[in-house]
Amino acid sequence: MQITIDGKRCEASPGQTVLAVARAHGFYVPTLCYHAKTGKAGKCRACVAEIAGMRGLQTTCTVEVKDGMVVRLDSEKVRKAQRLVVDLLLSSGRHDCLSCEKNGECELQAAAYYLGVKKPSFAVANDEAAKFDDTSRFVVRDDAKCIKCGRCVAGCKNTVCNDVLDFGFRSGRTKVICDHDQPMGASTCVQCGECVQLCPVGALVDKKAVGQGRVWDLAKVNTTCPYCGVGCQVTMHVDRPRNRIVKVTGRECAPNEGMLCVKGRYGYDFPSHPERLKYPMIKRDGVHVRVSWDEALDYTADRIRTIVGQHGPDVFSAFGSGRITNENNYALAKFTRAVIHTNNIDHCART
Amino acid sequence: MTNSIKEIGDAEVLFVIGSNTTEAHPVISYFMKRAVKKGGTLIVNDPRKIDLTRWAQMHVQHRVGSDVAYLNALIHEIFANGWENREFLANHTENPEAIREWVKPYTPEMAEGICGVPAATIRQVAKILGTAKSVSVCYTLGITEHICGTDNVKTIANLQMVLGNLGKYGAGVNPLRGQNNVQGACDMGALPNVYHNYQAVDNPATIKKYEEAWGVTGLSGKVGYKMPTMLRKAHDGGTRILYCVGDNTVQTEPHMAHTIKEIQALEFFIVCDIFPNITTPYADVIFPDTCWGEEDGTYSNTERRVQRVRAALQAPGEARSHWWVLQELGKRLGYDMGFTTAESVWEDMRKTATSYAGITYERIEQLGLQWPCPTLTHPGTGFLHKDGNFTRGKGLFHKIEYIPPAEQADGQYPFILSTGRRLWHYHTGTQTRNSEGLSDLFPEELLELSPVDAARLGIKTGDWVAASSRRGRIELRAWVTERSPAGVCWCAFHFHEACANVLTNDAFDSVTETAEYKVCAIRVEKLADGELNTAAGSMKRQARP
Known part of the structure; x- marks a missing residue:
């Protein structure tokens, strides 16, 4: 089916809301209460439009499309109503963007920007309570x-x-x-x-x-949560100059639909912990001593060669891990089988 | 999992057994609770009154380790009332008449004597399962960490085949895997009996295939040792070298004192990890690995979805990706595995793995794919055994009899200790205890015990207690909570200072060699009065009365 938004013919399918169709076709529609995951709300009235044949302004986040529907988003009536909504919200709280954590990704700030609301026109409500x-x-x-x-x-x-x-x-x-x-x-x-x-x-x-960092200064890198087996998709917000993850958010996709738990959302700073193991070490006289990679690898290869040479490959055993990557597990399996020639490899699936 | 996570949110009936989902798999618990809000029925089967029971229509509190008796009685009732799926049994299973006979002795009354669940309750649960169009069974380590873990899993499979709950949406046998990549570690062949893609190591054709693919000769056709055997053989020189990657063995294996002796008996012990832990002091060589956030690669989640992990940080010092370490060691030992990047490792694996052949880094750039995914245009597989077609052809029922746990409570050790995870921590705490804030919320391990037992022993929340088993003793504070049924205590293994694995029993399932972490006998004594700090006290929110 088709609907018309501000004179433009737009393809739509049954069940879609006017908002969804408008956004799919590049129209700016402010929304504050609507979120794809929490669904229709129809409360904030920032998304209103005129729809031919319907009385008053309609909330586009709740109205479903009908074939041939004619929608106006750019009328003065609509813009005036949207501006008033945003103006009243700005007036009713303490929206100090300067040091607000949300500056740059605030949806109220964006609505004010696109609608040209410069300053709250009403006295700021007493917010002492x-x-x-x-x-x-x-x-x-x-x-x-x-x-x-x-x-x-x-x-x-x-x-x-x-x-x-x-x-x-x-x-x-x-x-x-x-x-x-x-x-x-x-x-x-x-x-x-x-x-x-x-x-x-x-x-x-x-x-x-x-x-910990302004939204525009942080690199966003998608990855998988390091905790349980759900495999939640997350975005790491990274301060590259300081080499730190400063925030984690959930990605709105399978399997977690943006949801996380306390560990996945807030347990992200262990990589930057000062006690990380940083250098290869060999135990000498009961004490771990820092050595170069070459020395550690040569020493390890020598010891393996000697012991396996003397007693055969089956005296070698390897523990892979349910916490390391597929690549590291595969590399260990291949090493155990193709380099050492034993199948003594297992991991903590049993624990 | 035979099925996918999102299907849990649409399930008609959810049968959750041996899974403290809100703490161990919180995000899956959200889907379970959603299913309830949509009108689904949630049956939580757990000896403890875990938080998920607040959303459940029924909480079945069977005795620790009595799962087989309880599940067999459910199957018995299903047959007794003709609720079995006859079409599925006739067309998709090999021996349906046998299972009908095997479960005959397991009347609800007989099972009640073993599992402590009233026969009427068993009948009620059987009716819900038997009359539903589909049932999803979710389980975790409460099922597998028993000497009869394999039996438990097979009994669940029996139940779901009797009900015809395989190969369809919103059903299935769904083990919720505990670690971020434990599914992947299995898929990649970090197992003693199979290569990646689950190819048997003792099959000459498989050996030939991998010798050709890898350009080597002399691959071993002998099935390797499982972890407990590897460790046990340290005592007689059968294991001399242990190469341990990302496994804090001392803290995670049962019977810690024994594990330490085994490790000390090794000739050469290599530990590759990201933090010093209670295993690293025993290492002859330590390799510093890169960790999450510092390296590229993939994890496979519990629903078989292969997903990317990415480097965002510079690794500290000289920490390296572990595949690089193995590549370098391989070269020194005369074989170049040809690894140059994480992706090159994946590609090397992919060329000999039909299940992942269609999964490339490029295809999973935005969204992961679920194996089996055999070709580059295959969309991946949401649920296995579609229309009841099993890999082996027809489903085979196994005869499973109840066996009691290896250790029982007795006069000397009158309590049963069970173990698991807490919401605020993960594994041996190397990640969660080194991330700011989580330890403020749960700073120390607590021994959970029931109000009845606590009153008898004069223990209140916050008091210092000693818990001892035949294998060791820990001191920690008590948390008196309705979560624990009388006679059952509980603590986790996140804190090395008071770790459940000092106490746990190194008795193993005979097939998988999984230890019976969920049952051991302990004694509890009060040491001194004490009080929890407020942060820890506030954690009672995980056990609202």
């Missing part, structure tokens, strides 16, 4: 930046199903709470960080990454 909660080991919550979009709540409930976050209180006092409004660190939160990953603004950030 808004709480700053840094009681959790890995997640910082800043209510003054929360726009009540509900993504974190939806994620905690329906994505990772940890059921910790919810909305508490009423009307103007509505806020996101943990359990029965406990500080996050004292709640039942397991710190999987899904809420941080879903937050469009700086209301939920990774504590370990605070002040």
Whole structure:
């Protein structure tokens, strides 16, 4: 089927939302409450459009396409409504972009930028009541930046199903709470960080990454999590000059759909630990002494040659590992079989 | 896993046994909980009241090590009520009549006497399984780490074949692999009986094939030793050299004192690792390896998905990728394996492996592929045994009888100790204890014990206790929790200062030589009063009452 957006004919398929079709065809539509994973929300009204035959402005994240639908995104009415939404949100909190961790990837900031909202036009609301909660080991919550979009709540409930976050209180006092409004660190939160990953603004950030690098200065490298066998896909955010991973985020793809656990999201800095083994060592008189690679390899090859020469290849055994790469395991298997000529290789699958 | 992770989220019935999923495989637990929210039925079968039970419709608390009796009784009930999948049994299995006979003695009442689950509960579970359109069975080391681990797995296979729950979406026999690349280590032939791609080492045709592919002669046709045998043979000179890569053997093998003696008996011990650990002091040579984040390569996950890992950091000092070390050693010992990059190693493997022949670095640049993936245009395989077609032809039932654990609680050692993992830590802690923050959340190992036992021994949470088995003794603090049933204690092996493996029993499954980590008998004594610090105390969130 086809629909028309701002005069452009767009291919669409049944079940798609107007938002999905618009984005697939390169239209800018701000969204704050909508996230592909948490699904339709229809709360923030930043994504509104005029749709011929439908009364009032429609939220494109909830309306499904119909053949021949005519949509206006670029009308003054639409832009005015979107600007007001963004203006009110900017006015209702403490959105100080300067030192905000989210600067450069904040979706509210992006909406203000694209819609040309320069400064909040309303008096900034008194945010003294808004709480700053840094009681959790890995997640910082800043209510003054929360726009009540509900993504974190939806994620905690329906994505990772940890059921910790919810909305508490009423009307103007509505806020996101943990359990029965406990500080996050004292709640039942397991710190999987899904809420941080879903937050469009700086209301939920990774504590370990605070002040560790601007988004545009960090290299993004995709990899697989080093912990359990799920094989979650992650992106490492790397400060190359300092040679450190400063943050890890989940990739929105199989098998984990962006979700991680506390180890995968926050247990990433062991490579930079000062106690790493750094040099080859040989034990001499009971003490490990640093040697060159050549010396270590020559010594090892000599010892293997001598002992295997004397007693045969089956006195050699190798332990591979469920924690090293396929390549390293294969190399060890080939070495054991083709160089030593024994099948004495095994690994910790038995442990 | 025969099936894929995402299928768990769509399962009609999930039968989880011997898996503390929220802690050991948190992301898979999210999919399980989603299945429940979608209306699926979750049955958690575990001696402990693990956190996943909060989402489960049923928690079956069978006795530690009684899985075969319980599962056989389920199969018995399924046949007794005619809930077996007759079409599957007739067309896709070899000996369906035999299994029907074998499980006859395992009435729910008989099983109740062994596993402690009321016969009525067994009947209720059997009805849920028997009347569902599909059931996914997920298990972890609670099934395999027993002297009857192989039996346990075969019994699960029996159950799923009786129900016809193989070769279809949302079903299957799904072992959740514990380590990032334990699937890959098997796939790559780090096993004594098979080459990569699971080719038997004692098959002359296989030997010929690899001699040609690798340009060598004299490959051994003798099946190698498994890990416990390798170590045991250190005492009589049968093993003289141990080349150990990424394995903190002292901390991970059962009966630590014995493991140390075996390692000390070696003539030449090579350790290749990323951190000093409690195994490295025994090494004659230490090679510093690059770690995650510093090298290119691939891991294969629990659903057989081969995925890339990438270098983002410079390795410290002179640490090198391990394939480079082996390449250099190979050259010194007269054989150039031809490895120049991680990708060249993969390519060398791929040319002799039908299951991965279609998987190249280029194809998995964005998204991993699940083997079998035999050609460059093959999309990979989401679930195995499609339409009930097994690799060997028809499915074969095995006759499995219950055998009790090697060690039982007795007057001297009145508690059963079981082991496993905690959410906040991984393995021997070399990664999680060297990453900022995780140890703040869980700084020391705790001995979990039930309120009933604690009251009897005058122990409260935070008190120092000693736990001893016939093999050793550890001192740690107590965590009195409803998670533990009466008579059962639990602790993990993440902390070398108080490691479960000082106590665990080096009794092994006769087929796999997997140790019975999940059952040993211990004694618990109170040493002194104490209090947990708040961070550790807050970890009770993993066991909400």
